[in-house]
Amino acid sequence: MTMKKKDIITIAVIAVVVLFGGFFFVKTHVAVSEDRLAANITKAVQNKDGKLFLKQFSKDDQNIKFSAIGAQSVVKDMHNNATDATSEIGKLIVDGSTVSGTSVNYQFTVESKKVLGVFDSYYLTTRKSPVKVVNYTGYGDDISLTLTDGKDQTVTKSELASGVFPGKYNFSVTTGDYSGNYWVKASGDGDTIDMEVIDDSGY
Known part of the structure; x- marks a missing residue:
């Protein structure tokens, strides 16, 4: 059984329409101008x-x-x-x-x-910015860091050192008998940010 010329033309037209329709969809909905x-x-x-x-x-x-x-x-x-x-x-x-x-x-x-x-x-x-936590309180490496934006979550110095997305981050810091609140702001330039923990309660 052979296809009629009219049927072949109809199928070809449908295929072209589907092809161009697919390209148009990708251009307008998938690719971002x-x-x-x-x-x-x-x-x-x-x-x-x-x-x-x-x-x-x-x-x-x-x-x-x-x-x-x-x-x-x-x-x-x-x-x-x-x-x-x-x-x-x-x-x-x-x-x-x-x-x-x-x-x-x-x-x-x-x-x-x-x-x-x-x-x-x-x-x-963008470029992630490493955050280096430096403890100047005299309690050495004994330090607890809590990210207080949104739902509080414990973070580690190594996680911060791996780099953060641009923005402001607020922390609650505990080390030895000292606790305080700190923040850092990353711009996306990739530079390391020093978060210096200092016990200034006696000043």
């Missing part, structure tokens, strides 16, 4: 949506220790303190500029990858 990336960043800042902001980064950056806490603090900082118009923050970042007025100059880079070997998809990257 620079404009769409900027719009997502702006929306995240306007709504103080740390989850949406974090999704704009590479998978490796999303998996940095405590990245969810850092991302939430970044959008909060930009929303509350930026002197640039909130509606322009996404475009500024995608264009390679820093956002004015924030507590630190966050360092983000725009990179791209090919989707289906055809479409450019853009995303953000």
Whole structure:
């Protein structure tokens, strides 16, 4: 049984439509344009949506220790303190500029990858900042660190030394008979941050 020429043409047309439809879907829903990336960043800042902001980064950056806490603090900082118009923050970042007025100059880079070997998809990257805890209280290495952002969680010096996502992190520190509260701010420049624990209760 042979197919009629009309049937062959119909199947060919359907195949072309499906193919172009698939490419259009990938281009508009999978691949992220620079404009769409900027719009997502702006929306995240306007709504103080740390989850949406974090999704704009590479998978490796999303998996940095405590990245969810850092991302939430970044959008909060930009929303509350930026002197640039909130509606322009996404475009500024995608264009390679820093956002004015924030507590630190966050360092983000725009990179791209090919989707289906055809479409450019853009995303953000950053550098994690190692945090070095230095105990000057005289109690040596006997130190307990609790990250107090959101749900309190115990962290280790080695976890902090492995690097944190940009943002502000608040800690409760206990060593020997001393306890105190500390914070560090990471900008994404990759530089090591020294958190110096000092017992100044006698001053």
